[in-house]
Amino acid sequence: MTKLLSILVASLLLASPAAMTAASSNATTPEIWFFLRPYAMMAHDVDGQQGWQKLFLQGGAPWPPLMNHVRVVAFAGNFKMVPDDVLAKAFAKLKEKHIGFAIESLALSWVGFNEPCGKGVESFTDPPGNADIARRIKALGGELVYVTMDEPLYNGRYYNGPNACHDSIKMVAQRAAAVMKEYQKVFPNVQIGDTEPFPALTKQPNWQNEYREWMQAFNEELGKPIAFLNIDINWPEDNWNWQPSLKQTAAFARAQHLPFGFIYNAAFPEGAKSDQQWIGRAARNFTEIETKLGIVPDKALFESWAFFPKRSMTDANGLGEDYLVTQYLLLHGVK
Numbered sequence: 001m002t003k004l005l006s007i008l009v010a011s012l013l014l015a016s017p018a019a020m021t022a023a024s025s026n027a028t029t030p031e032i033w034f035f036l037r038p039y040a041m042m043a044h045d046v047d048g049q050q051g052w053q054k055l056f057l058q059g060g061a062p063w064p065p066l067m068n069h070v071r072v073v074a075f076a077g078n079f080k081m082v083p084d085d086v087l088a089k090a091f092a093k094l095k096e097k098h099i100g101f102a103i104e105s106l107a108l109s110w111v112g113f114n115e116p117c118g119k120g121v122e123s124f125t126d127p128p129g130n131a132d133i134a135r136r137i138k139a140l141g142g143e144l145v146y147v148t149m150d151e152p153l154y155n156g157r158y159y160n161g162p163n164a165c166h167d168s169i170k171m172v173a174q175r176a177a178a179v180m181k182e183y184q185k186v187f188p189n190v191q192i193g194d195t196e197p198f199p200a201l202t203k204q205p206n207w208q209n210e211y212r213e214w215m216q217a218f219n220e221e222l223g224k225p226i227a228f229l230n231i232d233i234n235w236p237e238d239n240w241n242w243q244p245s246l247k248q249t250a251a252f253a254r255a256q257h258l259p260f261g262f263i264y265n266a267a268f269p270e271g272a273k274s275d276q277q278w279i280g281r282a283a284r285n286f287t288e289i290e291t292k293l294g295i296v297p298d299k300a301l302f303e304s305w306a307f308f309p310k311r312s313m314t315d316a317n318g319l320g321e322d323y324l325v326t327q328y329l330l331l332h333g334v335k
Contacts, residue, residue, distance in 0.1 A: 029332040030296060033072040033102065033261065034325060035303035037312045040081035044307040051312025051320070052082070056090040064313065066322050067097065069329055072146065074102040074303070079133075084140055091142035100145040103137075104195070104303075105130060107149035108156050109178040117165040118175075123155035127182050134186040144187040148195050148230055152176045153214050158204055169210060173217035180222055193228035195263075199245030200234065208252055215256070228259040230301060235267040235285060243293060250295045261299025262289060264328065268306035275319050278308035283327050290331065300328060 036055075041048035055067070073094055079087070094101050106125035110118030118124035137144050156165055156172035167175070180192050201207055219225045231249060233242060246262075253260040264286045265278075272278035290296050302325050314320040329335070 029069075029329070029334055030261070030298060030300040031071045032069055032325060032328075033074055033299055033301040033303075034067075034070045034322070035074045035076075035104075035301065037304070037321070038076050038081075039079060039086070045310055046307055047311050050315070052086060052090065054313045054315070056093050057086065063097065064322065066326055066329075067099070069334060070099060070325070072100040072102050074104060074146075074148070074301075076104055079103075087136075087142070088140045091137075091140055095141075095143065101137075101142055102146035102148060103133070103144065104148050104150060105133075105179070105183070107152040107179055108172065108175040110175075112178060113171070113175065115165055115167070115171075117163050118156075119163055121155055121159060121161070121163050121165070123150045123152050124175075125179060127179050130179050131182040131185070134183045138186050144183060144190050146191050146193060146227070147180065147183050148193045148228075149176060149180070151196055151232070152194065153211070154196050154201055157210075158200075169213045170217050173214065173221045176218060177221035184222070184224075191227035192222070192224065193230060194226050195230040195232055197232045197234065198249055199242045202245040202248055211252070212256070215258075226258070228261065228299065229253055230261045230263060230299070231297075232263050233285075235265075235281075246289065246295060247293065250297070259298040261301050262286070262297045263301045263303055264324070265302070265304050265306070266308075268308070272306065272308050275309040278304070278306060279319060279321075279324050279327075282324050286328055287331060302328075 036051045037046060037048045039048050039052055054061070055064070075082075091101065106123055108118060108124045109127050110121075110124040111126050134144065152175070153169075153172055156167045156175060157169065159165075165171075183190050183192070201211075204210065215226050229249075231246070233246070236242070250260065264282055266272050266281035266285065268278075272281060286300070302321055304321060309319055309321050309323075311317070311320040313322050
């Protein structure tokens with residue numbers, strides 16, 4: 001295993017010394033968000049419970065040094081399969097280590113509105129289910145600091161598949177507020193951010209004006225502004241035409257004083273056939289963005305919805321997603 005790691009350090013960290021210097025010269029390393037693999041995910045040899053075990057359930061085990069650089073640990077919004085005792089221990093450990101807790105949540109209500117649309121569409125949900133999630137977090141000792149909405153503007157307004165709503169921006173904001181208010185009732189200080197797909201969003205006509213309208217409408221409906229924008233990038237292999245989209249989006253977010261983050265992962269399934277390949281391509285992606293394009297986000301989010309890597313934390317069986325985070329920190333001169 002040690003030999004494997006030493007080989008991969010050289011092969012995965014793709015930045016040149018000049019690029020490393022350029023990245024590490026930034027005054028502040030982006031805020032690190034680490035998404036654990038879903039607890040119940042056991043398909044295709046993915047061990048979803050492994051990271052939870054290593055971080056929260058091994059009493060007396062040393063805290064991984066990497067986690068001292070992680071500011072936020074995030075779970076998928078639907079974590080019904082996680083036992084209560086596991087969640088309670090996770091919340092206690094995060095509080096002890098002063099690490100913020102976030103969830104990724106479906107964001108648009110498909111109930112309570114006249115339009116018979118949205119059911120089965122990504123991002124659509126029912127508010128009572130989200131209320132249950134919020135109450136369970138509270139009951140088990142959790143403090144929900146962030147909720148990141150799952151692509152509400154894109155799926156509520158621009159999505160063209162079955163049961164599409166094609167809502168007005170005002171209606172998208174009303175649907176989103178109906179769901180987010182359930183979290184706000186239990187956690188009044190929760191910060192609610194947006195995740196949208198790129199370049200899918202920037203391909204929409206007049207997207208910048210519409211996004212400003214969305215920000216204003218959401219603020220009016222919820223009484224709080226969108227706190228941040230997470231950018232979910234479609235990574236087409238050998239086709240970097242999303243670069244102009246990223247530059248445009250970063251400039252737009254900064255002009256709106258809207259903190260933004262990139263979700264760093266790799267294309268799937270065509271983008272990876274193994275843990276090592278997935279990690280290598282994800283490292284290539286963040287190196288290209290932050291050194292070649294010179295775009296350093298406010299937040300760096302590490303999340304995989306692919307079958308790779310097979311585990312959250314590196315162990316004797318192989319590399320985990322945490323290894324990708326160590327490579328990112330090295331890019332910023334953090335050892």
